[in-house]
Amino acid sequence: AQSVTQLGSHVSVSEGALVLLRCNYSSSVPPYLFWYVQYPNQGLQLLLKYTSAATLVKGINGFEAEFKKSETSFHLTKPSAHMSDAAEYFCAVNRGSSASKIIFGSGTRLSIRP
Amino acid sequence: DAGVIQSPRHEVTEMGQEVTLRCKPISGHNSLFWYRQTMMRGLELLIYFNNNVPIDDSGMPEDRFSAKMPNASFSTLKIQPSEPRDSAVYFCASSFVGGTNTGELFFGEGSRLTVL
Numbered sequence: 001a002q003s004v005t006q007l008g009s010h011v012s013v014s015e016g017a018l019v020l021l022r023c024n025y026s027s028s029v030p031p032y033l034f035w036y037v038q039y040p041n042q043g044l045q046l047l048l049k050y051t052s053a054a055t056l057v058k059g060i061n062g063f064e065a066e067f068k069k070s071e072t073s074f075h076l077t078k079p080s081a082h083m084s085d086a087a088e089y090f091c092a093v094n095r096g097s098s099a100s101k102i103i104f105g106s107g108t109r110l111s112i113r114p
Numbered sequence: 115d116a117g118v119i120q121s122p123r124h125e126v127t128e129m130g131q132e133v134t135l136r137c138k139p140i141s142g143h144n145s146l147f148w149y150r151q152t153m154m155r156g157l158e159l160l161i162y163f164n165n166n167v168p169i170d171d172s173g174m175p176e177d178r179f180s181a182k183m184p185n186a187s188f189s190t191l192k193i194q195p196s197e198p199r200d201s202a203v204y205f206c207a208s209s210f211v212g213g214t215n216t217g218e219l220f221f222g223e224g225s226r227l228t229v230l
Contacts, residue, residue: 032216032217034218036221041223041224041226042223042224043118043205043207043221043222043223043224044157044205044207044219044221045221046218046219046220049216049218051216090157094216094217094218100145100147100159100162100164100169100170100211100217101217102217102219104156104157106156107156107157
């Protein structure tokens with residue numbers, strides 16, 4: 001069975017500092033992997049996705065994630081945090097092409113200190 | 115292009131009342147999902163439709179919850195009677211399943227339900 005584990009329910013960084021949000025997955029087949037962002041009082045929106053092409057995936061707002069099969073990880077990074085990055089971030093895995101098989105992680109709340 | 119549209123954005127009701135949440139998926143998408151989000155349980159899939167047909171409703175909490183999709187551009191989630199523990203944000207999401215699609219979801223902005 002596939003699952004997603006996000007390490008750290010809350011991460012706080014200073015403005016301008018590196019952002020690192022961790023995600024590990026388990027899947028018996030090569031997965032599709034996603035990061036979604038949820039700003040306050042809004043729905044989730046796709047930040048980036050891995051679909052077995054390049055292992056380093058670039059997303060919106062300067063975020064990127066690297067698929068590491070050996071570590072079963074898909075960590076999200078951004079070199080320099082901005083106040084507007086404060087949000088909840090969800091990692092998700094999809095074993096197939098049907099969205100019904102998407103499994104979401106429990107989310108990581110990112111806070112940015114001035 | 116219009117995204118997934120949900121209404122109402124906010125609903126406050128009293129215990130025992132009927133609540134109806136509405137969703138218009140993205141045109142051309144063939145799958146629609148209802149999720150519930152709470153602090154305690156996170157994001158839970160309630161029900162999933164494909165081509166207007168309910169495929170998996172195993173996440174629906176109990177018989178008080180029902181969902182319909184009468185056509186490709188409209189779905190409802192109904193709670194009758196509502197209870198305080200139903201208070202949550204309910205999200206509708208749509209997707210296109212088929213071909214080389216990777217199964218990503220497109221979410222609406224949610225309906226925040228408070229049952230007093």
